[in-house]
Amino acid sequence: MNKPAIFCLLFSFCCLLLHAQVTEQEYVKDYALHDLKDSLPAGQHYYIAGLNSDNVFCRPEEFSIVRRLGKNLAIIHVERLTDSIRNHLRFLFPANNKWKLSPRFSTSPTGKGKYLIRLLNRKVNTLNKHKLTVLYSYQNSYIVSAQQSVLPAGLLADDNVLFIDNHKSPVVETVLNGMDLSTNKITAAHSLYPAIAGDSLTASIKENLFDTTDVDLTNRYISTGLASSITESHAGIMATLIGGAGNSYYTGKGVAYRANLTSSDFTNLLPDSDDTYSNYSISVQNHSYGTGIENYYGADAAAYDETATRHPSLVHVFSAGNSGDKTSDTGVYKGIANYANITGSFKMAKNIITVGSIDSFYHVLPLSSRGPAFDGRVKPELVAYGTDGSSGAAAIVSGTALLLQQAYKQKHGHLPPGPIVKALLLNTADDVAAKGIDYQSGFGSLNALRALEENQAQHFTFDSLSTGETKQYSLQLPANAVNLKVLVCWADPPATPNSYKALVNDLDLQLVNTLTNEIHQPLVLNAFPLKDSLQQQARPGRDSLNNVEQVTILHPGAATYQVQVSGRDVPQGRQAFAIAYQWDTLNSFTWLYPTKNDNLAAGDINTVRWQSNLADEQARLEISYNKNAGWQNVGQTNISNNLHSFTVKDSFRIAQLRVLFNGNYFYSDSFTVSKRLGTGVGFNCPDSFLLYWQQAPGIQQYRVYGLGQFFLEQKAITSDTFMLIPKAGNPLYYAVSPVIGNYDGIKSYGFDYTTQGVDCYIRSFLADLATPSTALVRIELGTNINLRYVTLEKQYGTQIKNLATWQPVTSTSYTFTDDSLTQGLNLYRLRVVLTDGRSISSDIQTVNYLNNKNFIVFPNPLRAGQTIKILTSQLNNYQFILYSSLGKKLIQANLPDISNEIYPGILARGVYFYAISLDGQVVYKGKLVAQ
The missing domain is CATH 3.30.70 (Alpha-Beta Plaits)
Incomplete structure (x- = not known):
């Protein structure tokens, strides 16, 4: 090859590299270029190749593309050149091996x-x-x-x-504090679809182990042998958000609250084994961790994409990360502040759902990691509530995926393909941040209720095609249809790690108005690596990057649309795909929170929510605390905000909300207003225990719950504010709620009655020196119910003396000052006498009285079998030494406490001597007589 030809070839190669926005010049071997007419050098199998077309199909015996560097540029593996191969290629450069290393690769300075x-x-x-x-x-x-x-x-x-x-070593994303399931319409989904709660499905939480004994996860943990040996609270929060039962409190209720949960150690960043997913029927896996900003498609991303082809129903959900304020220092988007900061190369996978975080007012949080992916794809795909990070947001999406899987299985008898679940979740999301899809919120904020509604309405289809094939579906819209959205999603085969773009099989979606022949293309973001470009609003166009495409039409009108999906380039097999579609009804209004099953917190600020496409104008919000009468104005709001916050009256009532807009009222369900009752344990005796709770104003009845196999179950309804419960056959865990009309108010905290620090009627009984010569006795009772009297007793040798008696017992707290102390040990006991005559005694409480001495040694004389008791006025490194009358050392022992006991063994009758020393110096000595 002559020098001008080589120069032209080099120039063409560099232009291709620049067009691909990569810097792979370093991958070229530093020996002569190869002429396509020559045979290949011995031992050289990998080349940088210029392709005649980006649609290259070849047989395995010809050559294989192992990594895409650009649209018409690739690393290929080839054994020998044939005429057939030459027809596909424009040039070949022998490649060195640097293309195999990740952009983040570094050699560890020490160790393995x-x-x-x-x-x-x-x-x-x-x-x-x-x-x-x-x-x-x-x-x-x-x-x-x-x-x-x-x-x-x-x-x-x-x-x-x-x-x-x-x-890399993963770390959990920021721990989530607080929860608001109403933000993503989950409370509404629970209310309207009570039979859908994740029953019989299993979610895996890949990170450290959660507390498997948590009362909100009772009897629903499945052990796989893959769990970490480290238990961490972050994992417990994720488990609770996904599947908590709400036994501890209503904030402990998760999205799929009847699902099973298992755990997998995240120190292994690859997917679990195929057998694990299959044998334990895991259909959703949650990943709320990261490894730092990484903008490339790694072997881990390829592995997770591969699970979608090997386990078609498995859904992986990842947190986007909490690095939204950071700037990437690698990749195409290097140096662009606040973009392309997803935390982990595995999150670059195509067949997963990556989730960012919003607050309860639908603002994307500044720390929520942003896209695009390394190749310009939309990341994150969704956002959900997570005020302290994207961890909890991912868990909420994981729980919602379980709900969709159960709803689909109820109708079809088997789990849905993963692309159907993903298509429904993304297409039903509420638009937030920039209009349309964007690199902050993806397709929008999770709407669990709408996803379930569209699933129940069967607004989806599943099909497959190959290259050059087009599938068409007819969609008839009514005259009052607005906000039409149609989305296609497919599980794309894994790409080769380090490829310049991840998409392998390229499908195209478009909608055609059959009357006007107008064509509507999917929304496409500008992926050019400039901040101004990334901030541009999505516009219709052909998408050649994403395996999810969405067409939106704001005012479709009464028309028939033809949904067309085409196989533009499907080099690997026949590609299955899912289509989801939906539209809104003009001038509709729907209350979302509170529903009939919800409670607003009395005396506190509450946020209520609705869904509407009414005109963008002011409306008045009113509340009634009196059975649809006595309406009170609680504020003006723009109806398009879909939410309003106000302070709810401090009361226990049934209430109702309504919105007044353009002379029309929109009424909510009736719901309760209440607050948490204080609860306690009055006594915990061998055969029974007493629960009591705070009396609520205006409430005549209370419902008592005990923990069943999985959930709190009703045990009784009572008009009292206490309940005596026999221990035999009853659970340890309880909660109480006020009964308000036909509704339950908010339940109390759930509690284990055995851990409340109460004995049989006696909560605490303490005695201590109050002054050098007086003792103060403090008494706390668990309750005064069914008590006849309480007596404080003091022991004098073998005699018992009553110091004080309280009858009737009108309080649960008493004190007594004893100014008749005796030198040595003063022993006190509390005796409680019940109305049925039974008597309950406390443990003995002891007060050491030295009577202004530094040491007391007693009893003296010492009888056979007794221990020597030594009291000291202060803690120090004292030693006690006992000598025989002839001066022989018999015992030497440390005195570590103020009150000490030493067993001397069998001492012969006679006189003995003792000494107490400190640092080798005798500070006290005396005589001891043994009888």
């Missing part, structure tokens, strides 16, 4: 190396050859360790190695 590797073929002997220990694998992806910190010699040059990355 730990790597994430992807192979061309699943051959463990490849790794054995390089003396690597396989720690875990998923299909062609491996986590391995090497004896040295440096990359093993020859590994990078191995033809079977496609990708090498450092193995």
Whole structure:
């Protein structure tokens, strides 16, 4: 090849690289370019190739594309050149092996190396050859360790190695505090679909282990043997958000509150084994952790994409991260502040759902990580409530995915394909942040109720196609239809790690108005790496990056639309896809919170919610606390805000809300207004215990709940504010709620009566020196119910003396001052006498009285079998030494407490001497007589 030709080829190559926005010039080997007419150099199998078209189809015996560097630029694996291969190529550059390394790769300075590797073929002997220990694998992806910190010699040059990355340590995203399930319409979904709560489904929480004994998870934990040995509160919060039963309090109720839960250690960043997902029927896995900002498609991303093809019903949900204020220092979007800061290469996968966080007013939080993905794809796909981070937001989406799976299974008898669940979740999301899809909120804020409604209405379809094929579906819209949304989603095959874009099979969606032939294309974001471009509003166009495409029409009118899905480029197999569609009804209004099952917190600020597409104008919100009468104005609000906050009256009532708009009233369900009752345990005796609770104004009845196999169950309705419960056959865990008309008010905290610090009627009984010569006795009773009298007793040798008696027992708190102390031990006991004559005695309380002495040694004389008691006025490093009358040392012991006991063994009758020393100096001595 002559020099001008080489120059032209180099120039063309550089132009291609610039067009692809990559810097892969470093991947070219530093020896001569290869002429396509020549045979290939011996031992050289990987090349940088210029392709004649981005639609390249080849047989395995020809060449394989192992990594895309640009639209018409790729790393290929080829054994020999044939005329057929030459027809596909414009040029070849022999490639070095740097293209196999992740952008973040670095060699550990000390210790063992730990790597994430992807192979061309699943051959463990490849790794054995390089003396690597396989720690875990998923299909062609491996986590391995090497004896040295440096990359093993020859590994990078191995033809079977496609990708090498450092193995990273995950960390949980910020812990979530507080919860508001009404933000994402979950409380409304619970109210309207009470039979859908995740029954018989299992979600896996991949991170450290949650507390499997948590009362909100009772009897619903499934052990797989994959759980971490570390228990962490963050995991407990995620488990509660996904599937908490609400036994502890209403804030402990999760989205899929009847689902089973299991745990998988997240130190393994690859998917769990196929057998784990299958054997334990795991249909959703939650991932609320990150490893730092990473803008590339790694072997871990490819592995998670692969699970979608191997487990078609499995849904993976990841938190986007809490680095929204950070700037990436790698990738195409390097240096663009507050964009492209998703935390982890595994979150670059296509077939997962990545979730950012919003507050209860639908504002995307500043710390919520933003897209785009490394190749310009939409990330995150959804946002959900999570005021302290995206962890909880991901958990809420995971729980909602379980609800959809159960609803689908009820109708069809089997779990839905993952793309149907994803399509429904994304297409029903409420638009927040910028209009349409965007790189802050993706397709919008999760709307659990709307997703269930569209599932129940069967507003979806599932089909498949190949390259060049088009599928068409007719969609008839009524005259009052507005906000039409149609979305296509497919589980795309995994791409090769480090490819310049992740999409493999490219489908196209469009809507055609059959009357006007007007074509509507999906919304597409500007992915050009400038901040101004990334902030632009999405516009209709052809999407060649995402495996999710959505068409929206604000005013479709009464028309028939043809939904068309085309296989533009499907190089791998026949591609299955899901379509979801929905529209709103003009001038509609629906109350979402509170529903008939909800309670507004009395005396506190509450946020109420509705869904409406009425005109963007002011409306008046009113509340009635008196059975649809006596309406009170609680504020003006723009009806398009879909929410309003106000302070609710401090009362226990049934209330109702209404909105006045353009002369029309829109009424909510009736609901309760109440607050949490204070509860306690009066006594905990061997055969029974007493529960009591705060009396609520105007309330005549209370409902008592006890913990059943999974949930709190009604035990009784009573008009009293206490309940005596026999222990036999009854649970340990209880809660109480006021009965307001035909409704239950808010339940109290759930509590275990055995852990409330109450004995049999006696909560506490304490005696201490109040002055150098007086003792103060303090008495706290659990209750005064069924008590005849209470007596304080003092022991004098073998005699018992009554110090005080309280009858009737009108209080639960008493004190007594004893000014008749005797030198040595003063022993007190409390005796409680019940109305049925039974008597209950406390443990003995002791007060040590030294009568202005530093030490007291007693009893003296000492009888056989007794212990020697030594009282000291202060703690110090004292020692006690006992001598015989002849001066022989018999006992030497430390005195670690103010009150000490020493057993001397069998002492012969006679006189003994003792000494108390401090640091070798005798500070006290005396005589002891043994009888």
